[in-house]
Amino acid sequence: MRASGLRDGRPGSQSALRGLNRQRIVDALTEGGAFTQAELSRRTGLSAATVSNIVRLLLDEGAVTAKETTSSGRRASRIRLAADGSVVVGFDFGRRHARIVVASPSYEVLAERVIELPRGYPALEGVTAAREVLEQLMKRAGIDRARALGAGLGMPGPIDRRTGMVVQGTILPEWIGVARDDLERTLGLPVLFDNDANLGALAEITWGAHTAARDLMFVKIGTGIGSGLILDGRPYYGNIGVTGEIGHTTTDEQGAVCQCGNRGCLETVASTTVMLELLYHRSPGEHGTADIVRRALDGDPGTLRVLEDAGAAVGAALGNTANIINPEVILVGGPLTAIGDALLEPIVRAFGRHAVPRVSESTRIEISSLGDRAEALGAASLALRHFQPAARP
Ligand SMILES: [Zn+2]
Numbered sequence: 001m002r003a004s005g006l007r008d009g010r011p012g013s014q015s016a017l018r019g020l021n022r023q024r025i026v027d028a029l030t031e032g033g034a035f036t037q038a039e040l041s042r043r044t045g046l047s048a049a050t051v052s053n054i055v056r057l058l059l060d061e062g063a064v065t066a067k068e069t070t071s072s073g074r075r076a077s078r079i080r081l082a083a084d085g086s087v088v089v090g091f092d093f094g095r096r097h098a099r100i101v102v103a104s105p106s107y108e109v110l111a112e113r114v115i116e117l118p119r120g121y122p123a124l125e126g127v128t129a130a131r132e133v134l135e136q137l138m139k140r141a142g143i144d145r146a147r148a149l150g151a152g153l154g155m156p157g158p159i160d161r162r163t164g165m166v167v168q169g170t171i172l173p174e175w176i177g178v179a180r181d182d183l184e185r186t187l188g189l190p191v192l193f194d195n196d197a198n199l200g201a202l203a204e205i206t207w208g209a210h211t212a213a214r215d216l217m218f219v220k221i222g223t224g225i226g227s228g229l230i231l232d233g234r235p236y237y238g239n240i241g242v243t244g245e246i247g248h249t250t251t252d253e254q255g256a257v258c259q260c261g262n263r264g265c266l267e268t269v270a271s272t273t274v275m276l277e278l279l280y281h282r283s284p285g286e287h288g289t290a291d292i293v294r295r296a297l298d299g300d301p302g303t304l305r306v307l308e309d310a311g312a313a314v315g316a317a318l319g320n321t322a323n324i325i326n327p328e329v330i331l332v333g334g335p336l337t338a339i340g341d342a343l344l345e346p347i348v349r350a351f352g353r354h355a356v357p358r359v360s361e362s363t364r365i366e367i368s369s370l371g372d373r374a375e376a377l378g379a380a381s382l383a384l385r386h387f388q389p390a391a392r393p
Contacts, residue, residue: 021046022054026081029064030388033107033206033381034080042212055079065106080106087143088387089151089189090380091130092196095119095172095223096288098130099376102137105388107207109377111137123175127153127186134187150190150387152379153183154199156224161241164193169248169260171224171267192382196220197244199378200333200368201228202235206381208331208370215327218368219246220375221314221343222289222334224259225267228378231325247271249317266317270310272335278306289335296339307339308346315350322355322363333368333375340367 024044028035035043041051058064058079066077083104090101096119102111115133117126138145157170166175183191201218204210216230225247229236236243247267248260255264268274275292276284279302295303318330330351336343344367352360368374 018054021050022058025051025054025058026063029079029081030105031206031385032211034067034078035211036076036078038076039212040079082106083108085144086147086149086388087138088149088380088383089134090199090376090378090383091127091151091153092199092376092379093117093123093126093130093153093155093172093175094196095156098126098133099373100130100134100137101373101376101380102134102141102143103377103380103384105384107381107384109380110143111141112373112376113137120174123172123178124182124186127183131187148189150192150383151187152192152194152199152382152386154194154196154375154379156196156220156222156226158242158245159193159195161237167242169242169245171259190387192386194379194382195226195228195244196375196378197226197333198228198235198237199376199382200331200370200374201230201244201378202381203370203374203378204331204368205230205233206384207377208368208374210329210331213328215325217244217318217321217325217327217330218374219314219318219330219332220334221270221272221310221332221336223271223273225271225314227321229325229327246317246321249320251313251317266313270313275306275310279303293336293338296336296342304342307342311343311346312350315347315352316354318347318365319351319354319360322351322359326359327363329364329366331366331368331374333370333372335372337367337371343367 025040028040028043037051037055041048062082064079065082066079069078083106087102087104092099096117097114098117099114101109103109113133155175157166157172157175160167164180166178180191180193197218197220200220204216204218205213210216214233217227219227227244227246229244248265250264251266251269252264256268257263258265258268272289276287280287348365
Protein backbone atom coordinates (compact mmCIF):
# COMPACT_ATOMS: atom_id res chain seq x y z
CA MET A 1 0.00 0.00 0.00
CA ARG A 2 2.98 2.28 0.56
CA ALA A 3 3.02 3.41 -3.09
CA SER A 4 -0.68 2.95 -3.77
CA GLY A 5 -0.75 6.20 -5.72
CA LEU A 6 1.32 4.51 -8.41
CA ARG A 7 -1.63 2.37 -9.42
CA ASP A 8 -3.58 5.45 -10.39
CA GLY A 9 -1.34 6.17 -13.35
CA ARG A 10 2.20 6.35 -14.57
CA PRO A 11 4.86 6.94 -11.94
CA GLY A 12 5.33 10.70 -11.76
CA SER A 13 1.72 11.43 -12.69
CA GLN A 14 -0.19 13.90 -10.52
CA SER A 15 -2.09 11.33 -8.49
CA ALA A 16 0.98 9.13 -8.00
CA LEU A 17 2.86 12.11 -6.69
CA ARG A 18 0.01 13.06 -4.37
CA GLY A 19 -0.02 9.51 -3.01
CA LEU A 20 3.72 9.62 -2.30
CA ASN A 21 3.53 13.05 -0.68
CA ARG A 22 0.65 11.94 1.49
CA GLN A 23 2.66 8.90 2.57
CA ARG A 24 5.59 11.14 3.51
CA ILE A 25 3.35 13.12 5.83
CA VAL A 26 1.84 9.99 7.38
CA ASP A 27 5.35 8.55 7.84
CA ALA A 28 6.52 11.76 9.54
CA LEU A 29 3.58 11.61 11.97
CA THR A 30 4.16 7.90 12.62
CA GLU A 31 7.81 8.54 13.41
CA GLY A 32 7.56 11.75 15.32
CA GLY A 33 4.14 12.18 16.92
CA ALA A 34 2.71 15.68 16.56
CA PHE A 35 3.87 18.49 14.29
CA THR A 36 2.70 21.89 13.12
CA GLN A 37 2.24 22.26 9.37
CA ALA A 38 5.43 24.34 9.19
CA GLU A 39 7.36 21.55 10.93
CA LEU A 40 5.85 18.96 8.58
CA SER A 41 6.97 21.06 5.64
CA ARG A 42 10.55 21.26 6.97
CA ARG A 43 10.62 17.59 7.82
CA THR A 44 9.27 16.25 4.55
CA GLY A 45 10.76 18.86 2.23
CA LEU A 46 7.28 19.49 0.80
CA SER A 47 6.07 23.04 0.17
CA ALA A 48 3.78 24.72 2.71
CA ALA A 49 0.96 24.71 0.13
CA THR A 50 1.32 20.96 -0.54
CA VAL A 51 1.37 20.17 3.19
CA SER A 52 -1.70 22.34 3.72
CA ASN A 53 -3.64 20.59 0.91
CA ILE A 54 -2.76 17.10 2.10
CA VAL A 55 -3.47 17.89 5.75
CA ARG A 56 -6.89 19.25 4.78
CA LEU A 57 -7.62 16.03 2.92
CA LEU A 58 -6.44 13.88 5.84
CA LEU A 59 -8.57 15.93 8.27
CA ASP A 60 -11.64 15.43 6.07
CA GLU A 61 -11.03 11.68 6.07
CA GLY A 62 -10.62 11.66 9.86
CA ALA A 63 -7.14 10.16 9.46
CA VAL A 64 -5.50 12.97 11.46
CA THR A 65 -6.60 15.43 14.12
CA ALA A 66 -5.53 19.03 14.76
CA LYS A 67 -5.21 20.50 18.23
CA GLU A 68 -4.45 24.08 19.21
CA THR A 69 -1.41 24.29 21.52
CA THR A 70 0.72 27.08 22.88
CA SER A 71 4.48 26.68 22.95
CA SER A 72 6.92 29.47 23.89
CA GLY A 73 4.00 31.90 23.85
CA ARG A 74 3.01 31.09 20.26
CA ARG A 75 -0.24 29.43 19.32
CA ALA A 76 0.00 26.66 16.79
CA SER A 77 -2.16 23.85 15.60
CA ARG A 78 -0.45 20.48 15.91
CA ILE A 79 -1.38 17.63 13.61
CA ARG A 80 -1.27 14.00 14.77
CA LEU A 81 -2.58 10.67 13.53
CA ALA A 82 -6.10 9.92 14.73
CA ALA A 83 -6.50 7.19 17.33
CA ASP A 84 -7.82 4.01 15.69
CA GLY A 85 -8.23 1.76 18.72
CA SER A 86 -4.82 0.13 18.32
CA VAL A 87 -2.14 0.58 20.99
CA VAL A 88 1.51 -0.11 21.66
CA VAL A 89 3.25 -0.73 24.97
CA GLY A 90 6.46 0.77 26.31
CA PHE A 91 8.36 -0.99 29.12
CA ASP A 92 11.33 0.37 31.02
CA PHE A 93 13.14 -1.93 33.44
CA GLY A 94 15.55 -0.71 36.09
CA ARG A 95 17.30 -2.23 39.06
CA ARG A 96 14.23 -2.12 41.28
CA HIS A 97 11.36 -0.94 39.12
CA ALA A 98 9.51 -1.29 35.87
CA ARG A 99 7.42 1.39 34.19
CA ILE A 100 4.66 0.38 31.80
CA VAL A 101 2.96 2.79 29.41
CA VAL A 102 0.18 2.08 26.93
CA ALA A 103 0.11 4.58 24.05
CA SER A 104 -2.03 5.25 21.00
CA PRO A 105 -0.80 5.93 17.43
CA SER A 106 -1.52 9.60 18.13
CA TYR A 107 1.26 9.54 20.72
CA GLU A 108 -1.05 9.84 23.68
CA VAL A 109 -0.57 7.89 26.89
CA LEU A 110 -3.71 5.90 27.69
CA ALA A 111 -2.46 4.15 30.82
CA GLU A 112 0.72 4.12 32.88
CA ARG A 113 2.00 2.41 36.02
CA VAL A 114 5.31 1.99 37.88
CA ILE A 115 5.88 -1.21 39.84
CA GLU A 116 8.59 -2.07 42.32
CA LEU A 117 10.71 -5.14 41.73
CA PRO A 118 12.94 -6.93 44.24
CA ARG A 119 16.69 -6.24 43.97
CA GLY A 120 18.35 -8.92 41.82
CA TYR A 121 15.07 -10.13 40.26
CA PRO A 122 15.53 -12.72 37.49
CA ALA A 123 14.89 -10.86 34.21
CA LEU A 124 11.99 -12.90 32.89
CA GLU A 125 10.26 -12.91 36.30
CA GLY A 126 10.34 -9.11 36.18
CA VAL A 127 8.90 -9.19 32.66
CA THR A 128 6.16 -11.57 33.77
CA ALA A 129 5.22 -9.24 36.65
CA ALA A 130 5.06 -6.32 34.21
CA ARG A 131 2.88 -8.33 31.82
CA GLU A 132 0.37 -9.01 34.61
CA VAL A 133 0.19 -5.30 35.40
CA LEU A 134 -0.20 -4.51 31.70
CA GLU A 135 -3.17 -6.84 31.51
CA GLN A 136 -4.84 -5.11 34.48
CA LEU A 137 -4.16 -1.68 32.98
CA MET A 138 -5.66 -2.62 29.63
CA LYS A 139 -8.69 -4.22 31.22
CA ARG A 140 -9.34 -1.16 33.35
CA ALA A 141 -8.93 1.21 30.38
CA GLY A 142 -11.24 -0.96 28.26
CA ILE A 143 -8.52 -1.78 25.71
CA ASP A 144 -8.83 -5.05 23.84
CA ARG A 145 -5.60 -7.07 24.19
CA ALA A 146 -5.92 -8.05 20.52
CA ARG A 147 -5.43 -4.38 19.54
CA ALA A 148 -1.89 -4.28 20.96
CA LEU A 149 0.43 -4.05 17.94
CA GLY A 150 3.67 -4.67 19.83
CA ALA A 151 5.95 -3.44 22.57
CA GLY A 152 9.23 -1.62 22.98
CA LEU A 153 11.35 -2.59 25.97
CA GLY A 154 14.29 -0.76 27.48
CA MET A 155 16.84 -1.81 30.07
CA PRO A 156 20.09 -0.28 31.30
CA GLY A 157 22.66 -2.33 29.46
CA PRO A 158 24.41 -2.73 26.13
CA ILE A 159 22.60 -4.85 23.55
CA ASP A 160 24.64 -6.44 20.76
CA ARG A 161 22.59 -6.00 17.61
CA ARG A 162 24.31 -8.93 15.91
CA THR A 163 22.79 -11.37 18.40
CA GLY A 164 19.98 -9.22 19.86
CA MET A 165 21.21 -10.09 23.35
CA VAL A 166 22.14 -8.12 26.44
CA VAL A 167 25.91 -8.35 26.90
CA GLN A 168 28.47 -7.81 29.66
CA GLY A 169 28.63 -4.31 31.12
CA THR A 170 25.07 -3.98 32.36
CA ILE A 171 24.26 -3.02 35.92
CA LEU A 172 21.66 -5.81 35.79
CA PRO A 173 23.73 -8.99 35.36
CA GLU A 174 20.52 -11.05 35.58
CA TRP A 175 19.67 -9.73 32.09
CA ILE A 176 22.88 -10.93 30.38
CA GLY A 177 21.98 -13.39 27.61
CA VAL A 178 18.29 -12.40 27.54
CA ALA A 179 17.19 -12.21 23.89
CA ARG A 180 14.24 -10.75 22.02
CA ASP A 181 12.64 -14.20 21.54
CA ASP A 182 12.51 -14.72 25.32
CA LEU A 183 10.74 -11.40 25.74
CA GLU A 184 8.24 -12.08 22.95
CA ARG A 185 7.41 -15.45 24.45
CA THR A 186 6.96 -13.99 27.93
CA LEU A 187 4.89 -10.99 26.83
CA GLY A 188 2.94 -12.66 24.04
CA LEU A 189 3.62 -9.63 21.82
CA PRO A 190 6.09 -8.66 19.10
CA VAL A 191 8.91 -6.88 20.96
CA LEU A 192 11.77 -4.57 20.09
CA PHE A 193 14.50 -4.24 22.62
CA ASP A 194 16.90 -1.36 23.23
CA ASN A 195 19.20 0.27 25.72
CA ASP A 196 17.26 2.64 27.99
CA ALA A 197 19.39 5.71 27.27
CA ASN A 198 18.90 5.22 23.52
CA LEU A 199 15.16 5.20 24.23
CA GLY A 200 15.44 8.35 26.33
CA ALA A 201 17.03 10.10 23.33
CA LEU A 202 14.27 8.82 21.04
CA ALA A 203 11.64 10.09 23.51
CA GLU A 204 13.11 13.60 23.37
CA ILE A 205 12.57 13.82 19.59
CA THR A 206 9.09 12.26 19.75
CA TRP A 207 7.39 13.08 23.08
CA GLY A 208 9.75 15.77 24.33
CA ALA A 209 10.41 19.40 23.60
CA HIS A 210 13.05 18.65 20.95
CA THR A 211 11.15 17.22 17.99
CA ALA A 212 13.08 19.46 15.61
CA ALA A 213 16.55 18.58 16.94
CA ARG A 214 18.92 16.91 14.46
CA ASP A 215 21.83 16.21 16.82
CA LEU A 216 20.94 15.45 20.40
CA MET A 217 22.41 13.57 23.31
CA PHE A 218 20.45 12.15 26.24
CA VAL A 219 22.45 11.19 29.30
CA LYS A 220 20.91 9.12 32.04
CA ILE A 221 22.43 9.35 35.49
CA GLY A 222 21.16 6.49 37.60
CA THR A 223 22.52 3.25 39.03
CA GLY A 224 24.49 3.26 35.80
CA ILE A 225 25.36 6.12 33.48
CA GLY A 226 24.59 5.84 29.79
CA SER A 227 23.77 8.04 26.88
CA GLY A 228 21.71 7.85 23.73
CA LEU A 229 22.61 9.70 20.56
CA ILE A 230 20.46 11.19 17.83
CA LEU A 231 22.70 12.09 14.91
CA ASP A 232 21.31 13.77 11.79
CA GLY A 233 17.79 13.19 13.09
CA ARG A 234 18.13 9.42 13.66
CA PRO A 235 19.08 7.20 16.59
CA TYR A 236 22.74 6.26 16.18
CA TYR A 237 23.65 2.59 16.66
CA GLY A 238 27.23 2.41 15.38
CA ASN A 239 28.65 -0.89 14.20
CA ILE A 240 27.23 -3.44 16.66
CA GLY A 241 24.74 -1.28 18.57
CA VAL A 242 26.90 -0.55 21.60
CA THR A 243 27.10 3.25 21.50
CA GLY A 244 26.95 6.18 23.91
CA GLU A 245 28.67 4.22 26.70
CA ILE A 246 29.75 7.43 28.38
CA GLY A 247 29.55 5.71 31.79
CA HIS A 248 32.68 3.82 30.81
CA THR A 249 34.77 6.87 29.98
CA THR A 250 37.95 6.49 32.04
CA THR A 251 38.14 9.13 34.75
CA ASP A 252 40.78 7.47 36.97
CA GLU A 253 43.21 4.82 35.63
CA GLN A 254 43.82 3.54 39.16
CA GLY A 255 40.21 3.78 40.24
CA ALA A 256 37.74 1.12 41.34
CA VAL A 257 37.08 -1.86 39.08
CA CYS A 258 33.94 -1.28 37.06
CA GLN A 259 31.12 -3.63 36.04
CA CYS A 260 32.71 -3.68 32.54
CA GLY A 261 36.11 -4.92 33.81
CA ASN A 262 38.02 -1.67 33.30
CA ARG A 263 39.08 0.64 36.11
CA GLY A 264 37.94 4.10 37.16
CA CYS A 265 35.04 4.44 34.71
CA LEU A 266 32.71 7.44 35.12
CA GLU A 267 30.12 5.04 36.53
CA THR A 268 32.45 4.20 39.44
CA VAL A 269 32.56 7.85 40.56
CA ALA A 270 29.24 9.47 39.56
CA SER A 271 26.41 6.90 39.61
CA THR A 272 23.59 7.11 42.15
CA THR A 273 25.02 3.95 43.75
CA VAL A 274 28.26 5.83 44.49
CA MET A 275 26.32 8.87 45.75
CA LEU A 276 24.37 6.66 48.16
CA GLU A 277 27.56 5.02 49.41
CA LEU A 278 29.09 8.44 50.06
CA LEU A 279 26.00 9.82 51.78
CA TYR A 280 24.99 6.74 53.76
CA HIS A 281 28.22 4.77 54.07
CA ARG A 282 26.98 2.87 57.11
CA SER A 283 23.76 1.67 55.46
CA PRO A 284 23.68 2.54 51.74
CA GLY A 285 21.34 -0.35 50.90
CA GLU A 286 18.49 1.06 52.96
CA HIS A 287 18.33 4.30 51.04
CA GLY A 288 17.33 5.16 47.51
CA THR A 289 17.52 7.93 44.95
CA ALA A 290 14.44 9.60 46.49
CA ASP A 291 16.60 10.31 49.56
CA ILE A 292 19.23 12.06 47.42
CA VAL A 293 16.51 14.18 45.79
CA ARG A 294 14.94 15.09 49.13
CA ARG A 295 18.25 16.04 50.77
CA ALA A 296 19.37 18.06 47.73
CA LEU A 297 16.09 20.00 47.70
CA ASP A 298 16.52 20.65 51.45
CA GLY A 299 19.92 22.19 50.63
CA ASP A 300 21.91 19.62 52.62
CA PRO A 301 25.59 20.65 52.19
CA GLY A 302 26.96 17.08 52.02
CA THR A 303 24.49 16.12 49.30
CA LEU A 304 25.24 19.25 47.30
CA ARG A 305 28.95 18.46 47.54
CA VAL A 306 28.38 14.91 46.28
CA LEU A 307 26.30 16.28 43.37
CA GLU A 308 29.02 18.85 42.65
CA ASP A 309 31.72 16.16 42.38
CA ALA A 310 29.55 13.79 40.34
CA GLY A 311 28.47 16.65 38.07
CA ALA A 312 32.10 17.66 37.49
CA ALA A 313 32.93 14.14 36.31
CA VAL A 314 29.83 13.85 34.12
CA GLY A 315 30.35 17.32 32.62
CA ALA A 316 33.96 16.49 31.70
CA ALA A 317 32.92 13.29 29.92
CA LEU A 318 30.11 15.17 28.12
CA GLY A 319 32.52 17.92 27.05
CA ASN A 320 34.89 15.38 25.53
CA THR A 321 32.03 13.68 23.71
CA ALA A 322 30.57 16.99 22.48
CA ASN A 323 33.94 17.88 20.96
CA ILE A 324 33.50 14.86 18.67
CA ILE A 325 29.80 15.01 17.79
CA ASN A 326 28.87 18.71 18.29
CA PRO A 327 25.27 18.24 19.53
CA GLU A 328 22.68 21.05 19.58
CA VAL A 329 21.31 19.97 22.91
CA ILE A 330 22.20 17.59 25.74
CA LEU A 331 19.38 16.41 28.02
CA VAL A 332 20.06 15.09 31.49
CA GLY A 333 17.62 12.36 32.50
CA GLY A 334 17.19 9.67 35.15
CA PRO A 335 15.83 9.53 38.68
CA LEU A 336 17.59 12.71 39.91
CA THR A 337 15.97 15.14 37.46
CA ALA A 338 13.67 16.59 40.14
CA ILE A 339 16.78 18.12 41.76
CA GLY A 340 17.00 20.61 38.90
CA ASP A 341 19.75 23.25 39.03
CA ALA A 342 21.79 21.67 41.82
CA LEU A 343 22.26 18.69 39.49
CA LEU A 344 22.60 20.67 36.26
CA GLU A 345 24.92 23.53 37.22
CA PRO A 346 28.02 21.48 38.15
CA ILE A 347 27.62 19.56 34.88
CA VAL A 348 27.41 22.78 32.86
CA ARG A 349 30.48 24.25 34.61
CA ALA A 350 32.64 21.19 33.93
CA PHE A 351 31.30 20.95 30.39
CA GLY A 352 32.54 24.49 29.77
CA ARG A 353 36.02 23.53 30.91
CA HIS A 354 36.28 20.48 28.63
CA ALA A 355 34.41 21.32 25.45
CA VAL A 356 36.18 23.64 23.01
CA PRO A 357 34.73 27.17 23.34
CA ARG A 358 32.72 27.14 20.10
CA VAL A 359 31.13 23.81 21.08
CA SER A 360 30.54 24.81 24.68
CA GLU A 361 28.84 28.12 23.81
CA SER A 362 26.61 26.56 21.14
CA THR A 363 25.43 23.50 23.10
CA ARG A 364 22.39 23.77 25.34
CA ILE A 365 22.39 21.51 28.39
CA GLU A 366 19.02 21.02 30.08
CA ILE A 367 17.22 18.72 32.46
CA SER A 368 14.91 16.44 30.49
CA SER A 369 11.32 17.66 30.75
CA LEU A 370 10.21 14.01 30.56
CA GLY A 371 11.84 13.20 33.93
CA ASP A 372 12.05 9.52 34.71
CA ARG A 373 9.32 8.68 32.19
CA ALA A 374 11.62 9.30 29.21
CA GLU A 375 12.81 5.71 28.76
CA ALA A 376 9.33 4.11 28.83
CA LEU A 377 7.94 6.78 26.48
CA GLY A 378 10.88 6.16 24.13
CA ALA A 379 10.10 2.44 24.25
CA ALA A 380 6.55 3.26 23.12
CA SER A 381 7.98 5.43 20.30
CA LEU A 382 10.16 2.54 19.16
CA ALA A 383 7.07 0.32 18.98
CA LEU A 384 4.99 3.00 17.23
CA ARG A 385 7.70 3.43 14.61
CA HIS A 386 7.99 -0.26 13.86
CA PHE A 387 4.66 -1.92 14.48
CA GLN A 388 2.20 0.52 12.92
CA PRO A 389 0.93 -0.70 9.59
CA ALA A 390 2.73 1.34 6.93
CA ALA A 391 -0.53 1.63 5.00
CA ARG A 392 -2.11 3.97 7.55
CA PRO A 393 -4.42 5.74 7.04
ZN1 LIG B 1 33.22 0.56 32.98
